Amino acid sequence: MSALTHQDGPRAAPGFLRRLLSSPSGAIGLAIVLLLIFCALFAEMLAPYNPSKMGAGGRFLPPGGKHLLGTDEFGRDMFSRILFGSRITLLIGAVAVGISLTIGMAVGMIAAFRRGWVEAILMRSTDVLFSFTETLIALSFVAVLGPSLQNAVIAVGVAGIPFYARTCYAAALVETSKPYFEASISAGAGPARLVLVHLLPNVLPTMIVVATLGVSTAILAAAGLSFLGLGAQPPTSEWGYMLAGSRDYINRAPWLMTIPGIAIAVTVLGFNLLGDGLRTSLDPVERK
């Protein structure tokens, strides 16, 4: 996977985009993700109602008419809430993956670069944390910090670190054993140059794929915590939290349950497809 070499650098970019768009999963995934970003950025302009305004047009109005996706138990417009929810969801994904990615990559690259006891300590503790599973780490974090959206995002981000560290370590280890890497050590390259110029750009393709797929995992995990009441608190229009609230009206207003669920599923699907597409277009072996 990390066989993407130097000659393939920035100049390959247009070819890369063409390859991404020529794979159906990459193209559909990118379209979904771009649409989500658009909704998140322009939620104020796109939303027909204020998402937290109660009683805008009656409670439990079914989808259709003045309220495209109906209204909830407080008469809030579901379409507007979903639009604003996309902002929260994307932010959750970005922040959680940001935490996992930066710390995980730092651990992985340092372990692969320093070797010896540093490597032993870092990777063995990663193994231990990995066997705890992400759910347990996230749940323990929320148990300690207390339920809130912010804590849920931190918990999901921290829980992802072991996986990112492992993947980055494996990718970096492949690079350090290549002739060009040994050649630059012989040529007298310092640690900063070796890590930033040689290691980083070469593990990046792998890590971009992992991070894209990781956004879906993070969104699912955070929505799960919110669903349990351990994440977003009222009156946030977070999708997982909205789903949890819909349980009480499951018979009366089933759309309150179906709509946020579809929103989460489509978002996660978008990042999964984009990740798959990126993998095939970044990986020279699969590209053949």
Add this chain to the structure above:
Amino acid sequence: MWRFLGTRIAMGAFTIWITTILVTLLIHAVPGDPVQIMYAQSQGTTPEQIEEVRRSLGLDRPIPVQYVMYMERLLQGDLGATIRGGQPVLEVILQRLPNTLLLAIAAMFIAIVIGVPIGFLAAYREGTLTDIALMIVAIAGISMPHFWLGLMLLFIFALELGWLPVSGNGWLNLVLPALTLGLSNAAIFARLTRSSMIDVMSQDYVQTAFAKGLPKALVLRRHVLRAGLLPVVTMMGLQFAFMMGGAIVVENIFSWNGVGRMAVEAIFQRDYPIIQGFILTFSVVVVCVAIGIDALYAVLDPRIRRS
């Protein structure tokens, strides 16, 4: 093979040991005074009572002493008492653990029975419309939040059709939670089985077997299936851990009386002894299952068996 298993068992023991340390530290990581927080919800607790609890939990001692005390009690099978009700934590957990294990095992069964054949079929028909359709279903399955799938199944089969009970702890009640957890994991098994089978089918020895004219069914059964299922077996350990995690959410949807539901309640009530006990139990179960799967793998893979 024994060396392989010995290393795994040692790693597992090490993991559990680290868990005991983390669990002791957990209560100190709580912002503010944990005893105050635990009792914040019950009215009329006097400062003397709070001091008493602090002493009984050993929280007035230095942390290393606390750890030794915790380990001493732990080795005697004492996980402390719950804050609310004062029941032994071990008893509370052991009452519910079988329910969670039952749910996870049933879900694993569903995931394998559905996922592996789908993956195999897709690999066999690689590149055809069948393959593409199956893989679209699989990626949609992976993307679907299992708590949503659970709600939908509950709505359709319990409320609309009335075929199955909404909640409870009988055998019929197991169907929907196990299906919820199993279906979302079936998609993962399908994808893994497919890529593993495709990998094996392109191996030289399989190509040779086809080339020398062996019947297709025989090659698939004797050469492809056995080798192709090995990564699936490895994956089972990791999947079981995922299912234990997923059970936390699913148990809450269907009011299934397992340790996951207990843990979430304990987090709301700030019942730290239960949370500590849950984390420890969870990691012991996950480690034991992982070692069991490794043993199975060692028996199945001749490269390890004969080493």
